[in-house]
Amino acid sequence: MDINSLAKIIWDYHHMNHKVEKADCIIVLGSHDTRVAVRGAELYLNGLAPIIVFSGGLGRLTQGLWAKPEAHIFSEIAIKAGVPEDKILIEDRSTNTGENVLLARELLCRKDIIPSSVIAVQKPYMERRTFATFKKQWTELNVMVTSPQMSFEDYCDNNPSKDIDRDEIINIMVGDMQRIALYPRKGYQIYQEIPDHVWNAYEQLIKLGYTKQLIAEENIKESYHGRGGEGDTGGTDG
Missing domain, CATH: 3.40.50.620 (HUPs)
Structure with a gap:
């Protein structure tokens, strides 16, 4: 893809x-x-x-x-x-x-x-x-x-923030994906199920170099227990 x-x-x-x-x-x-x-x-x-x-x-x-x-x-x-x-x-x-x-x-x-x-x-x-x-x-x-009601293409093409282009938006989306996986164990959010095809797309984008907004966290997939379980409680997110 x-x-x-x-x-x-x-x-x-x-x-x-x-x-x-x-x-x-x-x-x-x-x-x-x-x-x-x-x-x-x-x-x-x-x-x-x-x-x-x-x-x-x-x-x-x-x-x-x-x-x-x-x-x-x-x-x-x-x-x-x-x-x-x-x-x-x-x-x-x-x-x-x-x-x-x-x-x-x-x-x-x-x-x-x-x-x-x-x-x-x-x-x-x-x-x-x-x-x-x-x-x-x-x-x-x-x-x-x-949120603003628009497609991915319209969102990227009509972005008023000139310093944030399509590649940066993808970097941010990948970073948010990681946080959805990681933050329940840190107590910042409730657990959200991540379908396999979504996780696979996330991993492929990382392989393609979309890593600028990732948190330094070793073995993110393992820490998420294969995308299952809420983990600890307490704290605010970062």
Whole structure:
């Protein structure tokens, strides 16, 4: 299979394909991709939640790329799209997905907002890891995950982040695949089943050199027990 076909297998696996319904809150997780902010604003303006939280400081991909925290840039996009400023909450300290969840929850608690359901908005290839993190860190919450609605080709070809090309996107997707396998044992996420054809595509992409976003971890497949079992508990992800 060619690189594009292998990448699309990983892309499809990362999607949760949730049906988005009305919720108590929208939580938009920060990143380099401003299309995520546009998607969050769209959901709010369509009446799917009464309040929207933007969560994100500067992470591994935006440190040195942006001068302001992700949450501030995303909120400015939402306000320009028509979201009222008084319906926006900003969490600007988080640097990874686990902190996005925990610090957004703390912020809502300080505002005496205790949601029973949220719509989490993330990049398309981070839907599954976002879902798995929410279900570990905020177990009682009903979470629906969504992302900008586009194909892999459109996502790569129309990326507003000029510093992140198709190869870099594939590197990031492969890195997220590894984290889905590894993080349940570290206690950062719930376990997610990985079908054999997805794992095989992941391994082939690694052989082809897509290793830039991998965590240094020996014997990742063995540590995942052949993709089975949740492992230890506790911690936030990296």
